[in-house]
Amino acid sequence: MKAKDIAKKNQVGKNSILKEKSIVSLDSLSLTMDTVYKIHSVRNLTDTTYILRFDRNNMQFEAGQHITLGVQGDNQTREYSIYSTEKDPFLEVLIKEVDHGMVSKRLKKLSKGDVLNVDGPFGFFTIGSFPAPGKKYLFIATGTGIAPFHSIAGSHNSLDYRILHGVRYSEEAYEKEFFPNNRYILCTSRDSTGDFTGRVTDYVRKNPVDSDTLVYLCGNCDMIYEVYDVLISQGLRSDKIRTEVYF
Amino acid sequence: MNYHIVTLGCQMNKSDSERVANVIEEMGFTWTDNEEEANLLGVLACSVRQKSIDKVYSKINKWNKLKNRQHLITFVSGCVLPADKDNFLKSFDLVFQMSDLPEFPDMIRQYGVVSPFSQQIQNTKQNVIPVQKKKFHPKPEIDLSQIKLNPIGISRQVTMVSRPEEKIKDFWHVQPAYQSKFEAFVPIQNGCDKFCTFCAVPYTRGREISRPSEEILDEIKTLINKDYKSITLLGQNVNSYGLDKKGNEIRFPELLKQIGEFGKASGKDFWVYFTSPHPRDMSDDVLKVISQYDCLAKQIHLPIQSGDDKVLIKMNRKHTLEDYRKIIHSIRKILPSATIFTDIIVGFTGESDEQFENTRKAMEEFKFNMAYIAKYSPRPGAASSRWTDEIPNPIKTERLHILTGELVKHTLVYNQNLVDKTLKVLVTGQDRKEGYLSAISEGRIVLRFESENTDLIGKFVRVKIHSATHYSLEGALAKEKVVENVES
Numbered sequence: 100m101k102a103k104d105i106a107k108k109n110q111v112g113k114n115s116i117l118k119e120k121s122i123v124s125l126d127s128l129s130l131t132m133d134t135v136y137k138i139h140s141v142r143n144l145t146d147t148t149y150i151l152r153f154d155r156n157n158m159q160f161e162a163g164q165h166i167t168l169g170v171q172g173d174n175q176t177r178e179y180s181i182y183s184t185e186k187d188p189f190l191e192v193l194i195k196e197v198d199h200g201m202v203s204k205r206l207k208k209l210s211k212g213d214v215l216n217v218d219g220p221f222g223f224f225t226i227g228s229f230p231a232p233g234k235k236y237l238f239i240a241t242g243t244g245i246a247p248f249h250s251i252a253g254s255h256n257s258l259d260y261r262i263l264h265g266v267r268y269s270e271e272a273y274e275k276e277f278f279p280n281n282r283y284i285l286c287t288s289r290d291s292t293g294d295f296t297g298r299v300t301d302y303v304r305k306n307p308v309d310s311d312t313l314v315y316l317c318g319n320c321d322m323i324y325e326v327y328d329v330l331i332s333q334g335l336r337s338d339k340i341r342t343e344v345y346f
Numbered sequence: 347m348n349y350h351i352v353t354l355g356c357q358m359n360k361s362d363s364e365r366v367a368n369v370i371e372e373m374g375f376t377w378t379d380n381e382e383e384a385n386l387l388g389v390l391a392c393s394v395r396q397k398s399i400d401k402v403y404s405k406i407n408k409w410n411k412l413k414n415r416q417h418l419i420t421f422v423s424g425c426v427l428p429a430d431k432d433n434f435l436k437s438f439d440l441v442f443q444m445s446d447l448p449e450f451p452d453m454i455r456q457y458g459v460v461s462p463f464s465q466q467i468q469n470t471k472q473n474v475i476p477v478q479k480k481k482f483h484p485k486p487e488i489d490l491s492q493i494k495l496n497p498i499g500i501s502r503q504v505t506m507v508s509r510p511e512e513k514i515k516d517f518w519h520v521q522p523a524y525q526s527k528f529e530a531f532v533p534i535q536n537g538c539d540k541f542c543t544f545c546a547v548p549y550t551r552g553r554e555i556s557r558p559s560e561e562i563l564d565e566i567k568t569l570i571n572k573d574y575k576s577i578t579l580l581g582q583n584v585n586s587y588g589l590d591k592k593g594n595e596i597r598f599p600e601l602l603k604q605i606g607e608f609g610k611a612s613g614k615d616f617w618v619y620f621t622s623p624h625p626r627d628m629s630d631d632v633l634k635v636i637s638q639y640d641c642l643a644k645q646i647h648l649p650i651q652s653g654d655d656k657v658l659i660k661m662n663r664k665h666t667l668e669d670y671r672k673i674i675h676s677i678r679k680i681l682p683s684a685t686i687f688t689d690i691i692v693g694f695t696g697e698s699d700e701q702f703e704n705t706r707k708a709m710e711e712f713k714f715n716m717a718y719i720a721k722y723s724p725r726p727g728a729a730s731s732r733w734t735d736e737i738p739n740p741i742k743t744e745r746l747h748i749l750t751g752e753l754v755k756h757t758l759v760y761n762q763n764l765v766d767k768t769l770k771v772l773v774t775g776q777d778r779k780e781g782y783l784s785a786i787s788e789g790r791i792v793l794r795f796e797s798e799n800t801d802l803i804g805k806f807v808r809v810k811i812h813s814a815t816h817y818s819l820e821g822a823l824a825k826e827k828v829v830e831n832v833e834s
Contacts, residue, residue, distance in 0.1 A: 121552050167548075174428030176549070178541065178729075218553060221539050223626070223664055320696075320733075326658060337666050342659045346543065346729050 136217040138209050139189055144273050147196040148206055148243065150182060152217055155190045161227050161248045163255035167193060168220030172203045176216060177202040180246040184253030193246040193273060222282045224343040226255055229313065234259040238298050239326055244318030245273060246268055252278060265299035265322065300325045307333045317343040347385040348378035352405055355392025357621065358452065358580050361531035362444050362500050364522035366423070369450050371523060381409070385417050387662050390424035395723050399430060406437040407484050415785035419457060425550040428728040429567045445513035449522055508645035511555050518557050528575045528804030535581035539622060543662045543729040544691060544722065547582055556592050557794060559601055566605055572615050575772050579620040585627040599631040606639030611793050615806055617643040617788055625665040628673045633680040644681050645789045648673065653708025657694055667708060674712050685715035685789030690749060693722045693742030695733040706752055713756040715789060739754050754816040761814035763792065768810045768824050773802045783807065793819035
């Protein structure tokens with residue numbers, strides 16, 4: 100229980116037996132022992148995109164899962180895919196600052212040593228949830244939707260995968276050097292500096308996907324809907340498609 | 347001193363309210379139906395729809411006016427979003443999470459209220475709670491009488507259990523004040539890890555935590571020994587029961603099996619239901635166990651939410667229509683007599699005519715016995731609230747009516763097929779029609795039959811069905827001794 104939850108208010112009537120009008124302080128009632136997640140660093144990738152690195156505290160997760168994250172003491176949290184790999188001694192998330200966002204802007208202002216509110220891991224957007232030994236994987240992401248694939252690729256070294264990353268400009272190809280060149284295809288829609296000029300949807304239309312491929316989609320819902328339709332039209336069964344919608 | 351609770355929302359809240367009621371009654375309060383006679387007024391809130399939250403504000407505005415003429419404390423608990431909690435603090439005296447219920451007597455005392463219970467403590471001059479000691483788990487070092495004498499501001503003496511797992515365990519130790527003598531809800535888990543985009547439960551109740559199976563079985567055995575006839579296992583995703591314990595707890599099929607074995611050995615006659623399962627975790631193992639035990643009711647409530655794969659993606663349901671279809675086929679094969687209920691949302695953000703039509707087709711295909719159809723409304727806190735709610739209300743209403751029309755096509759056919767059959771039913775109360783009693787079949791189809799013998803309430807009887815409507819049956823008492831069910 101949080102003590103502010105038992106706060107007293109001043110609307111007590113004149114005949115009320117409630118005499119006190121003070122507010123019980125938060126610390127006085129709740130002595131929490133929850134794990135502390137301290138920030139190691141904030142790594143800016145663009146003006147609006149950054150990576151938060153913080154304590155892992157031995158959290159066991161499967162690459163592709165997400166956590167909920169917020170500023171300690173603030174009751175707002177958001178879900179973020181884990182960006183770091185299963186092998187890393189820390190946790191990382193890739194965050195795009197959202198206009199009028201209640202969490203992403205506050206998180207960006209934090210610095211080393213600040214404490215986060217973390218819960219998880221959650222989710223089923225993992226390789227283990229749909230094991231298919233020897234299969235080919237195609238990962239398709241837009242923007243920060245690359246995060247779970249960064250974790251998956253770094254955690255499963257022997258995975259036979261290719262990744263399509265759709266961004267507007269090539270500077271949004273966040274840490275693309277992490278991926279081997281022969282596996283990473285950058286699609287840029289607003290300039291021609293990527294491996295392919297156009298949206299990921301255009302790329303998939305021009306490069307039909309083999310029906311044996313397992314396709315993982317992560318990003319905004321419009322992209323997922325469009326690519327989903329293209330894949331189905333190319334003969335891929337819906338059970339070969341896994342999705343993680345960002346919002 | 348009197349209390350009154352308003353419970354909004356789902357069966358989980360109703361179950362929670364039974365525990366809240368017991369805690370309050372142990373403090374010496376007595377239930378009153380009349381809010382204006384109450385000294386303690388509470389609401390168990392629901393965050394599924396904005397309408398429910400609006401009701402909370404409506405209540406507290408009314409209750410705060412009562413404070414001018416009566417001694418009154420108000421509280422709110424249940425499913426409350428963080429943002430709502432901040433607002434509620436401006437109007438309610440106490441706001442607490444359900445998992446903090448065991449500490450509720452302390453909160454009341456710290457508030458400086460002389461209740462029959464706090465007087466009792468002061469008189470005993472003991473450092474432990476003399477009533478319900480086992481249930482509330484007070485810390486022995488706390489001198490509650492001192493806290494009572496210094497109502498506000500010395501609360502450092504109260505050491506709260508910190509971890510959600512520990513807190514919810516304490517909550518489950520609270521004995522419920524069952525509202526019925528023959529039907530009971532038994533919570534088996536709390537919280538949700540699924541993060542459906544339309545739902546705020548992960549933010550109001552936290553992550554999934556399974557209740558220890560020993561406690562569940564103990565509660566069920568106690569109820570059965572008291573001749574309860576209908577028990578519903580409750581959880582946001584009952585069939586993911588045990589998964590959070592990573593091998594240190596039995597899974598849902600095994601839990602059902604142990605309940606079934608107890609039922610078989612007890613020689614008692616009762617039905618056990620569960621709600622709600624999630625399609626992603628529904629396995630043939632669950633269905634096979636149900637098929638093996640008479641006490642496990644042949645009724646499955648399996649929310650589909652939408653019949654369109656893309657809407658399901660946007661809802662983050664983690665299942666496809668085909669996945670759902672396979673489960674329905676399994677139910678029909680393994681449990682041919684089972685009735686199937688579902689939940690559906692119409693007008694979810696961006697739902698096109700074509701996508702809605704896929705839902706209608708799914709209803710046509712699956713022939714549900716009941717569908718709880720809701721028009722989508724965004725809830726602040728749920729992920730989908732960040733998307734535009736662009737489907738106009740008249741279209742949502744039209745879609746709701748279309749699906750309702752689809753539902754009743756099948757329910758009428760199903761119900762008419764029961765005419766001239768004799769069903770084992772549980773008598774639940776007096777019907778609105780004078781001279782009739784209400785009852786429910788194993789498949790949870792409601793019916794009524796002519797009888798003024800209220801001694802039958804809470805008992806199984808046999809009723810021969812002579813007429814059917816879209817949603818109900820009517821029949822005549824065959825004889826009071828129960829026999830084999832022939833609902834299929």
